[in-house]
Amino acid sequence: MSGGNLLARDIGRLAPSPTGAQHVGNARTFLLAWLSARSRAGRLILRMEDIDSPRIKVGAAQQAVEDLRWLGLDWDAGPDIGGPQFSYVQTERLNLYQAALQQLKDRELIYPCTCTRSEVAAAASAPHAGQEGPRYPGTCAQNTAARADELAVGTYAWRLRTTDKVRTYHDGLVGEVRCNVFQELGDFVIAKADGTPAYQLAVVVDDHDMQISEVVRGDDLLPSAFRQLELYELFGWQPPRFIHVPLVVGEDGRRLAKRHGDTRLATLREAGIRSEQLIGLLAHSCNLRPSTAPVTARELLADFDWRRVSRERFVFTAAMHNWLAQP
Ligand code: GLU
Numbered sequence: 308m309s310g311g312n313l314l315a316r317d318i319g320r321l322a323p324s325p326t327g328a329q330h331v332g333n334a335r336t337f338l339l340a341w342l343s344a345r346s347r348a349g350r351l352i353l354r355m356e357d358i359d360s361p362r363i364k365v366g367a368a369q370q371a372v373e374d375l376r377w378l379g380l381d382w383d384a385g386p387d388i389g390g391p392q393f394s395y396v397q398t399e400r401l402n403l404y405q406a407a408l409q410q411l412k413d414r415e416l417i418y419p420c421t422c423t424r425s426e427v428a429a430a431a432s433a434p435h436a437g438q439e440g441p442r443y444p445g446t447c448a449q450n451t452a453a454r455a456d457e458l459a460v461g462t463y464a465w466r467l468r469t470t471d472k473v474r475t476y477h478d479g480l481v482g483e484v485r486c487n488v489f490q491e492l493g494d495f496v497i498a499k500a501d502g503t504p505a506y507q508l509a510v511v512v513d514d515h516d517m518q519i520s521e522v523v524r525g526d527d528l529l530p531s532a533f534r535q536l537e538l539y540e541l542f543g544w545q546p547p548r549f550i551h552v553p554l555v556v557g558e559d560g561r562r563l564a565k566r567h568g569d570t571r572l573a574t575l576r577e578a579g580i581r582s583e584q585l586i587g588l589l590a591h592s593c594n595l596r597p598s599t600a601p602v603t604a605r606e607l608l609a610d611f612d613w614r615r616v617s618r619e620r621f622v623f624t625a626a627m628h629n630w631l632a633q634p
């Protein structure tokens with residue numbers, strides 16, 4: 308055994324966005340994140356990612372907690388049970404993001420950008436499938452943070468000066484991946500002029516501050532991992548291990564969404580469906596069980612192994628939905 312460190316942190320996280328209800332697709336990612344941490348006796352944090360204020364739905368945060376409990380998942384710290392952090396809700400942690408932003412300003416690593424309002428508005432949420440815009444051409448890159456005061460707040464957003472170099476990292480499921488953030492993705496928005504953080508900044512500050520060592524999430528966020536690695540490097544922080552899992556899609560190949568019918572966990576829960584039924588389907592879809600026979604998350608712990616987890620997208624069919632929706 309070499310390189311073992313008994314003191315190494317081993318903490319995963321569940322990070323729902325209460326911009327809507329959690330559905331079958333989210334459940335699959337949460338299940339894998341939970342299995343990964345718990346199967347090696349790691350800890351888990353629940354964090355509510357609610358900075359996208361205009362899109363937050365009343366009651367959705369509470370509902371997400373109930374959905375996760377219904378799935379049979381648990382965590383060691385979170386908004387409902389507290390923990391060593393003063394808060395596990397992003398809107399209560401804004402001062403942390405502002406401090407990080409100030410550091411980037413002082414170091415001229417960001418610049419005020421007066422283009423693209425819609426992109427700025429969208430930046431508060433993680434860019435999911437189909438939401439990666441075109442590469443920003445660097446129109447405002449000659450601006451400086453030092454002279455941002457000459458612009459009116461509300462007319463600009465902060466963009467990170469990305470580096471023109473190829474980054475590589477080993478994704479726990481996808482394998483070796485590479486990207487030149489400057490060339491392929493471009494300088495990206497990290498905050499509004501008033502200091503309201505974008506998803507990319509908030510998630511890095513939180514994952515660092517909460518000592519997250521493993522991030523499990525949908526593979527539509529793989530480009531964002533490279534954006535986040537830029538930030539880790541600039542702050543001099545150790546990045547977590549990333550594991551990007553395939554998306555759940557509908558029969559049309561698109562990310563599972565409303566158009567594929569009502570796959571909300573709350574709907575299944577309220578219809579009296581047992582979560583073992585859904586977990587059985589998800590476990591089978593992940594290649595963790597030979598059939599869709601009902602099973603609990605806890606029962607999957609004993610032989611959980613990432614090497615068995617399917618790298619294929621999971622197509623959630625109408626037939627599966629009908630089967631699932633029968634109590
Ligand atoms: N809160 C994000 C979402 O639900 C997850 C982002 C992440 O895991 O980094 O889309």
Ligand code: ZN
Nearest residue numbers: 420421422447
């Ligand atoms: Zn610009």
